[in-house]
Amino acid sequence: xxxxxxxxxxxxxxxxxxxxxxxxxxxxxxxxxxxxxxxxxxxxxxxxxxxxxxxxxxxxxxxxxxxxxxxxxxxxxxxxxxxxxxxxxxxxxxxxxxxxxxxxxxxxxxxxxxxxxxxxxxxxxxxxxxxxxxxxxxxxxxxxxxxxxxxxxxxxxxxxxxxxxxxxxxxxxxxxxxxxxxxxxxxxxxxxxxxxxxxxxxxxxxxxxxxxxxxxxxxxxxxxxxxxxxxxxxxxxxxxxxxxxxxxxxxxxxxxxxxxxxxxxxxxxxxxxxxxxxxxxxxxxxxxxxxxxxxxxxxxxxxxxxxxxxxxxxxxxxxxxxxxxxxxxxxxxxxxxxxx
Amino acid sequence: xxxxxxxxxxxxxxxxxxxxxxxxxxxxxxxxxxxxxxxxxxxxxxxxxxxxxxxxxxxxxxxxxxxxxxxxxxxxxxxxxxxxxxxxxxxxxxxxxxxxxxxxxxxxxxxxxxxxxxxxxxxxxxxxxxxxxxxxxxxxxxxxxxxxxxxxxxxxxxxxxxxxxxxxxxxxxxxxxxxxxxxxxxxxxxxxxxxxxxxxxxxxxxxxxxxxxxxxxxxxxxxxxxxxxxxxxxxxxxxxxxxxxxxxxxxxxxxxxxxxxxxxxxxxxxxxxxxxxxxxxxxxxxxxxxxxxxxxxxxxxxxxxxxxxxxxxxxxxxxxxxxxxxxxxxxxxxxxxxxx
Numbered sequence: 190x191x192x193x194x195x196x197x198x199x200x201x202x203x204x205x206x207x208x209x210x211x212x213x214x215x216x217x218x219x220x221x222x223x224x225x226x227x228x229x230x231x232x233x234x235x236x237x238x239x240x241x242x243x244x245x246x247x248x249x250x251x252x253x254x255x256x257x258x259x260x261x262x263x264x265x266x267x268x269x270x271x272x273x274x275x276x277x278x279x280x281x282x283x284x285x286x287x288x289x290x291x292x293x294x295x296x297x298x299x300x301x302x303x304x305x306x307x308x309x310x311x312x313x314x315x316x317x318x319x320x321x322x323x324x325x326x327x328x329x330x331x332x333x334x335x336x337x338x339x340x341x342x343x344x345x346x347x348x349x350x351x352x353x354x355x356x357x358x359x360x361x362x363x364x365x366x367x368x369x370x371x372x373x374x375x376x377x378x379x380x381x382x383x384x385x386x387x388x389x390x391x392x393x394x395x396x397x398x399x400x401x402x403x404x405x406x407x408x409x410x411x412x413x414x415x416x417x418x419x420x421x422x423x424x425x426x427x428x429x430x431x432x433x434x435x436x437x438x439x440x441x442x443x444x445x446x447x448x449x450x451x452x453x454x455x456x457x458x459x460x461x462x463x464x465x466x467x468x469x470x471x472x473x474x475x476x477x478x479x480x481x482x483x484x485x486x487x488x489x490x491x492x493x494x495x496x497x498x499x500x501x502x503x504x505x506x507x508x509x510x511x512x513x514x515x516x517x518x519x520x521x522x523x524x525x526x527x528x529x
Numbered sequence: 530x531x532x533x534x535x536x537x538x539x540x541x542x543x544x545x546x547x548x549x550x551x552x553x554x555x556x557x558x559x560x561x562x563x564x565x566x567x568x569x570x571x572x573x574x575x576x577x578x579x580x581x582x583x584x585x586x587x588x589x590x591x592x593x594x595x596x597x598x599x600x601x602x603x604x605x606x607x608x609x610x611x612x613x614x615x616x617x618x619x620x621x622x623x624x625x626x627x628x629x630x631x632x633x634x635x636x637x638x639x640x641x642x643x644x645x646x647x648x649x650x651x652x653x654x655x656x657x658x659x660x661x662x663x664x665x666x667x668x669x670x671x672x673x674x675x676x677x678x679x680x681x682x683x684x685x686x687x688x689x690x691x692x693x694x695x696x697x698x699x700x701x702x703x704x705x706x707x708x709x710x711x712x713x714x715x716x717x718x719x720x721x722x723x724x725x726x727x728x729x730x731x732x733x734x735x736x737x738x739x740x741x742x743x744x745x746x747x748x749x750x751x752x753x754x755x756x757x758x759x760x761x762x763x764x765x766x767x768x769x770x771x772x773x774x775x776x777x778x779x780x781x782x783x784x785x786x787x788x789x790x791x792x793x794x795x796x797x798x799x800x801x802x803x804x805x806x807x808x809x810x811x812x813x814x815x816x817x818x819x820x821x822x823x824x825x826x827x828x829x830x831x832x833x834x835x836x837x838x839x840x841x842x843x844x845x846x847x848x849x850x851x852x853x854x855x856x857x858x859x860x861x862x863x864x865x866x867x868x869x
Contacts, residue, residue, distance in 0.1 A: 444801055454797055455791050455798075462787075520787070
């Protein structure tokens with residue numbers, strides 16, 4: 190295998206997913222929170238037609254959903270697959286267009302009239318941008334976007350004004366965290382206007398060593414510049430993480446492998462476990478898979494588990510407010526997923 | 530099940546094994562370290578004939594071994610089954626008579642001319658005494674024991690003079706240890722002339738919470754009194770341990786079960802493990818089996834593992850003097866025993 194190709198594969202090990210969303214609004218309507226039902230229906234119809242009645246290939250690739258017509262369970266499934274937000278399903282004025290391969294979803298009448306989101310597994314921010322940009326063009330041909338020559342696209346919340354663009358990648362940085370290099374990474378990123386934050390946990394602590402790198406600014410920069418900045422810093426972070434993994438491997442040797450398998454053994458056996466411990470063990474297992482030690486599970490199953498064991502998700506599953514009971518349910522949930 | 534019967538079963542949970550040995554010497558010979566080869570052969574012959582040519586049922590129940598005639602591997606197997614000592618196999622003057630069911634072994638020309646040992650699983654000190662006493666009677670009818678009216682049987686080492694009796698039970702006391710009651714038990718036992726010591730580990734620390742209760746004195750007491758003392762204190766210790774287990778169960782609830790299964794999960798998965806950690810995890814698993822939580826393994830397998838993972842045993846198996854390498858081998862050994 191050639192070296193650059195190998196490097197590409199290594200990158201997919203660190204990056205869990207790439208996400209881009211655009212916020213867009215139509216010129217002739219108030220923002221969604223002020224919309225009347227007939228107006229929201231008009232917007233839904235216009236967006237639906239822009240995609241489904243157009244003469245592009247897109248028209249066969251999307252499914253249309255109107256929130257008020259969906260069963261609760263159908264909405265639930267869309268939320269769980271990260272295709273629409275919980276806010277949208279609570280909103281009877283909402284709609285959604287979802288690409289059949291689930292890489293693109295367009296929420297209608299959520300915080301903005303349009304929230305176009307592309308979500309790809311792995312390090313594919315450029316692919317995500319190409320696709321979302323193309324869809325934005327198709328929509329713009331058919332809709333009157335609220336746009337100001339000086340500041341750009343207008344949005345419901347001022348933090349999104351300008352490009353309306355939020356791009357992010359989700360990365361797993363266990364080796365940088367263990368070696369104490371995470372703060373350096375945070376600082377480097379913030380100096381070029383990017384935010385790095387732990388996804389789970391609070392403050393600078395990230396349970397499971399999962400971080401999100403995203404742009405803080407949407408205004409005063411071109412879309413390509415924003416994407417390029419994230420791509421650039423991400424490549425550096427990925428390389429640093431991969432080199433930190435080699436360092437750990439050299440420092441710890443078989444003790445690193447031992448840690449991976451013990452983590453798996455504990456999660457397969459525990460009867461009570463809180464989300465912090467579970468996240469840290471899952472992080473170990475994920476690293477163990479990515480470094481080639483564990484092969485009985487796929488990283489994607491671990492990524493999924495990391496979402497599913499969160500307090501909010503578990504609360505929804507089991508509806509238990511007692512901490513011990515929740516830790517018992519979580520342990521059982523994990524055992525069932527890992528002991529197949 | 531009636532209450533007393535249930536109580537009997539509970540006792541077997543705490544007591545791993547019961548052991549009695551008698552030291553005896555013949556009047557017409559020097560102690561073994563001063564024996565000439567022809568004398569040692571005479572002694573072997575006399576003991577052999579006393580058992581095998583007698584007119585009791587014993588004659589069909591024993592196998593005879595002469596150390597100089599055995600292959601190394603045969604000696605090794607006898608040692609590993611706790612039937613003869615390492616000292617005996619190094620000694621070309623030695624012999625052994627072993628009961629076919631392996632409950633009794635008679636070592637000839639070890640430290641004393643005769644070392645008669647009974648080893649039973651569980652709390653069976655009285656059965657062991659009945660059997661060993663009967664065998665001692667048969668031998669005494671045929672051999673001239675070195676005996677002094679005032680002090681009793683004479684032995685090679687003065688600490689065994691008198692009854693020549695050492696009786697012991699091996700107990701597993703994890704709950705007493707966890708609740709901090711072990712020192713009270715040690716003191717109570719020592720006040721009636723018994724010694725309680727951790728089998729593995731050093732000083733008062735017992736890795737794996739395995740203790741041996743044995744008589745310190747062999748002189749000035751009748752055999753039945755010694756056995757009776759150990760039986761009595763053991764019953765008290767067993768009851769205290771069982772009640773401490775109930776306390777732990779009430780205090781910890783599912784966290785106790787969690788600990789049992791995590792211990793099992795870790796031992797099934799670890800790639801590096803030292804004997805201290807392994808012993809403590811095995812102790813947890815043993816308690817988990819005895820309290821009815823774990824049923825995929827038998828306590829006897831855990832008892833066996835506790836012996837096999839000791840540094841000396843592992844050194845013999847793998848012949849590795851490097852600590853890390855030994856911890857790696859130990860982890861592998863345990864995984865192979867537990868993942869069946």
